[in-house]
Amino acid sequence: GDSVTQMEGPVTLSEEAFLTINCTYTATGYPSLFWYVQYPGEGLQLLLKATKADDKGSNKGFEATYRKETTSFHLEKGSVQVSDSAVYFCALSGGTNTGFQKLVFGTGTRLLVSP
Amino acid sequence: DGGITQSPKYLFRKEGQNVTLSCEQNLNHDAMYWYRQDPGQGLRLIYYSQIVNDFQKGDIAEGYSVSREKKESFPLTVTSAQKNPTAFYLCASSTGTYYGYTFGSGTRLTVV
Numbered sequence: 423g424d425s426v427t428q429m430e431g432p433v434t435l436s437e438e439a440f441l442t443i444n445c446t447y448t449a450t451g452y453p454s455l456f457w458y459v460q461y462p463g464e465g466l467q468l469l470l471k472a473t474k475a476d477d478k479g480s481n482k483g484f485e486a487t488y489r490k491e492t493t494s495f496h497l498e499k500g501s502v503q504v505s506d507s508a509v510y511f512c513a514l515s516g517g518t519n520t521g522f523q524k525l526v527f528g529t530g531t532r533l534l535v536s537p
Numbered sequence: 538d539g540g541i542t543q544s545p546k547y548l549f550r551k552e553g554q555n556v557t558l559s560c561e562q563n564l565n566h567d568a569m570y571w572y573r574q575d576p577g578q579g580l581r582l583i584y585y586s587q588i589v590n591d592f593q594k595g596d597i598a599e600g601y602s603v604s605r606e607k608k609e610s611f612p613l614t615v616t617s618a619q620k621n622p623t624a625f626y627l628c629a630s631s632t633g634t635y636y637g638y639t640f641g642s643g644t645r646l647t648v649v
Contacts, residue, residue: 456637465543465627465640466580473635511579515634522634523587524570524595529579 424449424517428528431509435535441499443510443531445486448493449517455479455488455495456525458511466511469497507535539564543628543641550622550648558613558644560628569611570629570638573597580627586611615646622648 429444447453454473458466470479475490486497495512512528520526541562550556560569571583582595586605600619605611611630615622625645629638 454635454637458637458640463643463645465642466629466638467640468637471637513637515637523568524582524585525634525638527580532577 424453424514424520424526426512426514426526426528428510428512428531431530431532433531433533435502435533437504437535437537438501439535441497441502441506441533443497443512443533445495445497445512445528446493447495447512447514447517449514449520449526451516451518453514453517455486456513456515457484457486457495457497458513458527460509460511460530462508469510502533502535504535504537507533509533541628541630541639541641543626543644546642546644548644548646550646552648553617555617556615556622556646558615558626558628558646560611560613560641561609562611562630562639563609564630564632564639565608566630566632566639567608568631568633569605570631571595571601571603571611571613572627572629574625574627574643583613583626622646 425448456471457469459469470481472479472488478487509530513525544559570585572580584603586592602614628641
């Protein structure tokens, strides 16, 4: 079935460092891809999305490019802040197996940014 | 502003009691979802509903029940049959997963 694999955390960085959180997916067809962010004690918020190959989603300095050839959607940010400390979830919908009934989530990657 | 509201934010219950978690949305979304999240863990799907008066089991439906009598509301009941109910529960809604989900802020249930 459709699945999403994220790098294990925690990812620990100093403020202003470059961030990459890896996400790869397994799905046939043309899924849509998403990154969500969860701050402590809160629900998930949509951070960015991409709906077709080579699309780049971006928001609040974060970017991710939909790479169909490598089935990846890695999250990047050029200079992280302490306030970016959170858990980041990669997700997909619209794969041939899952369809558009529900999202398939990765296990989440915790980011810790120190001053 | 449109959104999805979960209440209460914190809930305490004694073991053996049923408890109902509320989820209301005013986004006019057709689909609604319930997820469970344990500390340091990912999301696990409990139930989802694509339309009023219809719902499907997710990956961990045992010990839970839902209803969908109104488009705006999708309450979750945690029954006494759920062996380990202490967790963070998240409700979400969607107008179509092509666009992703909108999540509520969650209810933290503690059973003592």
